[in-house]
Amino acid sequence: MSLQLTDITLTYPDGEDRLTALDRVTLDVPRGSLTAVVGPSGSGKSSLLAVAATLVTPDTGTVTIDGTTTTGMTRGDLTDLRRHKIGIVFQQPSLLASLTAAEQLQVMAHIDGRSPAGARGRAMDLLDAVGLADHAHRRPHQLSGGQRQRVNIARALMNDPTVLLVDEPTSALDQERGAAVIDLIARLTRRRATATVLVTHDRAHLTVADRIAEVHDGRLRLPAGAG
Amino acid sequence: MFVAWRDLKFAKGRFALMGTVIVLITLLVGLLSGLTAGLGRQNVSAITGLPVDRIAFDAPGDGQQLSYGDSTVTEEQWRRWAGTPGVTGAEPLGITMTRATAGARGAGVSVFGVEPGSRLAPDGDRITERAAVLSVPAADALGLGPGDAFTLAGQRLTVAAVQGDASFSHTPVIWAGLDVWRKTAPPTGDDGGPAARTATVIALNTTSGADVPAADQAAGTETVSRTDSLSAIGSYTSENGSLQLMRGLLFVISALVIGAFFTVWTVQRGSDIAVLKALGASTGHLLRDALGQAVVLLTGGTLLGTAVAAALGAVVAGSAVPFVLTPGTVLVPAAVTIVLGAVGAALAVRRITSVDPLTALGSAR
Numbered sequence: 023m024s025l026q027l028t029d030i031t032l033t034y035p036d037g038e039d040r041l042t043a044l045d046r047v048t049l050d051v052p053r054g055s056l057t058a059v060v061g062p063s064g065s066g067k068s069s070l071l072a073v074a075a076t077l078v079t080p081d082t083g084t085v086t087i088d089g090t091t092t093t094g095m096t097r098g099d100l101t102d103l104r105r106h107k108i109g110i111v112f113q114q115p116s117l118l119a120s121l122t123a124a125e126q127l128q129v130m131a132h133i134d135g136r137s138p139a140g141a142r143g144r145a146m147d148l149l150d151a152v153g154l155a156d157h158a159h160r161r162p163h164q165l166s167g168g169q170r171q172r173v174n175i176a177r178a179l180m181n182d183p184t185v186l187l188v189d190e191p192t193s194a195l196d197q198e199r200g201a202a203v204i205d206l207i208a209r210l211t212r213r214r215a216t217a218t219v220l221v222t223h224d225r226a227h228l229t230v231a232d233r234i235a236e237v238h239d240g241r242l243r244l245p246a247g248a249g
Numbered sequence: 250m251f252v253a254w255r256d257l258k259f260a261k262g263r264f265a266l267m268g269t270v271i272v273l274i275t276l277l278v279g280l281l282s283g284l285t286a287g288l289g290r291q292n293v294s295a296i297t298g299l300p301v302d303r304i305a306f307d308a309p310g311d312g313q314q315l316s317y318g319d320s321t322v323t324e325e326q327w328r329r330w331a332g333t334p335g336v337t338g339a340e341p342l343g344i345t346m347t348r349a350t351a352g353a354r355g356a357g358v359s360v361f362g363v364e365p366g367s368r369l370a371p372d373g374d375r376i377t378e379r380a381a382v383l384s385v386p387a388a389d390a391l392g393l394g395p396g397d398a399f400t401l402a403g404q405r406l407t408v409a410a411v412q413g414d415a416s417f418s419h420t421p422v423i424w425a426g427l428d429v430w431r432k433t434a435p436p437t438g439d440d441g442g443p444a445a446r447t448a449t450v451i452a453l454n455t456t457s458g459a460d461v462p463a464a465d466q467a468a469g470t471e472t473v474s475r476t477d478s479l480s481a482i483g484s485y486t487s488e489n490g491s492l493q494l495m496r497g498l499l500f501v502i503s504a505l506v507i508g509a510f511f512t513v514w515t516v517q518r519g520s521d522i523a524v525l526k527a528l529g530a531s532t533g534h535l536l537r538d539a540l541g542q543a544v545v546l547l548t549g550g551t552l553l554g555t556a557v558a559a560a561l562g563a564v565v566a567g568s569a570v571p572f573v574l575t576p577g578t579v580l581v582p583a584a585v586t587i588v589l590g591a592v593g594a595a596l597a598v599r600r601i602t603s604v605d606p607l608t609a610l611g612s613a614r
């Protein structure tokens with residue numbers, strides 16, 4: 023198992039009370055598999071992803087990434103863990119305006135204290151893998167929405183993560199391009215053996231998933247017999 | 250600096266604007282520094298050039314400040330000082346402003362009266378009751394050379410030598426005998442009659458053994474260090490004070506402008522910072538990059554501004570404009586601008602610390 027969420031409860035302050043965003047959620051995602059998470063708005067999908075990404079600490083429960091339990095880790099340790107083990111594809115355009123497509127990926131080496139120049143080769147390979155080898159020198163404003171999202175995906179894979187977290191990657195794309203992006207994520211999940219969690223609104227995307235988890239009011243329901 | 254460099258190039262316009270502001274402020278600071286030093290030198294170089302460590306003034310009345318303009322010391326006072334243990338030199342120095350003329354030319358000068366042979370004046374052993382030593386600016390103003398004759402407040406004198414660039418209260422200095430000086434000085438009230446010998450202050454060389462407060466008490470004087478005595482030059486305190494205030498304000502303004510610029514810049518980059526943090530960039534790493542960027546901009550702008558100030562200074566230094574061009578007047582303000590600017594930028598980019606990487610995730614937040 024590469025991503026394990028065990029008995030996670032997450033609450034947010036809500037006036038006098040607390041709002042339960044995640045209610046005793048348990049989810050195991052093995053490497054090389056894609057788990058789609060669906061559910062109505064406000065049900066807790068993004069919260070689930072944020073917990074898995076170590077960006078919020080749950081009230082109770084444990085998060086285990088590639089065998090490492092995050093409970094009690096310092097903020098600095100969590101940052102290191104994110105850098106080395108977790109790839110995130112954001113819903114929002116999240117590319118840096120001043121960087122070319124290749125540099126968006128090389129940044130990952132830079133923030134890891136390695137030479138960006140030395141990471142150029144890997145960046146080009148990954149851009150090739152998402153079909154953008156010819157666009158390596160373009161800045162975000164010179165790319166289409168779908169191309170940007172593919173750069174986003176390539177960047178998430180740059181440090182060879184164990185866990186790949188994807189939050190509604192197609193919300194800025196039309197149907198056709200959205201489907202292409204989802205296909206790409208599914209392919210890369212298998213080829214690069216990531217434990218992938220894909221949050222989506224679009225039921226059309228679910229065919230590529232190994233299984234589908236439904237969230238309602240903070241409770242996660244897996245199909246009987248799965249994971 | 251991977252992202253920071255590219256941001257600098259990508260947002261050229263914004264950074265060029267900010268860089269220009271830094272260049273102009275440093276230029277202003279550099280020119281003001283050179284001018285302050287130049288004006289200061291014109292004001293006090295005759296005093297700072299004296300080979301003594303202390304100056305004794307006639308003790309001023311209650312509530313009055315020491316002043317080169319008001320002090321009058323008597324022969325009794327400087328004899329008393331000369332006899333004080335630990336005092337290796339006590340010489341009278343008379344100071345007054347008057348007019349000197351040579352043929353058709355005239356100039357306002359400061360007359361520094363010393364005992365003939367005194368070591369207070371350059372070439373002091375050539376000073377007599379008929380011959381004076383002129384500073385170079387005084388000789389230039391009057392068009393005089395050694396051996397020429399001139400008139401100082403009605404007294405005919407010859408030029409014994411032309412030495413040094415002493416000036417006092419913005420007028421060039423003429424070193425003359427104490428008796429010549431006394432005839433040029435307006436009579437003071439309490440000089441004990443026309444026969445008494447007086448001067449303005451007593452120039453002292455002391456050793457650590459000298460009990461200065463006791464000697465002041467006995468002689469009725471008030472003694473300060475040579476440097477502290479500069480504030481007794483009326484024009485110097487106000488002039489230097491206002492120039493330094495302007496310079497200080499410019500430093501503060503540049504730090505604030507830089508702080509404001511980087512505050513706005515950091516806020517604009519908020520979502521980039523959140524993304525980088527979510528991707529695993531440490532806060533320390535992001536702070537270093539942001540501060541490095543600020544220092545590059547600051548150093549570039551400051552060096553350019555300082556170079557322009559130095560070039561302008563070199564052009565005007567030869568002319569009538571009092572401008573002192575030394576590493577101290579050029580590089581020190583540049584260094585202060587960079588340091589204060591970096592402090593401003595550091596306070597601004599500090600907000601990187603509080604950016605929550607969670608904001609990078611999801612559309613709801």
Ligand SMILES: Nc1ncnc2c1ncn2[C@@H]1O[C@H](COP(=O)(O)OP(=O)(O)OP(=O)(O)O)[C@@H](O)[C@H]1O
Nearest residue numbers: 034035041043062063064065066067068069070613
């Ligand atoms: N920072 C927060 N503070 C307080 N409440 C929050 C916070 N973030 C989310 N919530 C609440 O927690 C619940 C779950 O939110 P979450 O963002 O996980 O939903 P979601 O399933 O991703 O919804 P959507 O599909 O609209 O993105 C919602 O009721 C939301 O209002």
Ligand SMILES: [Mg+2]
Nearest residue numbers: 067068611612
């Ligand atoms: Mg959401």
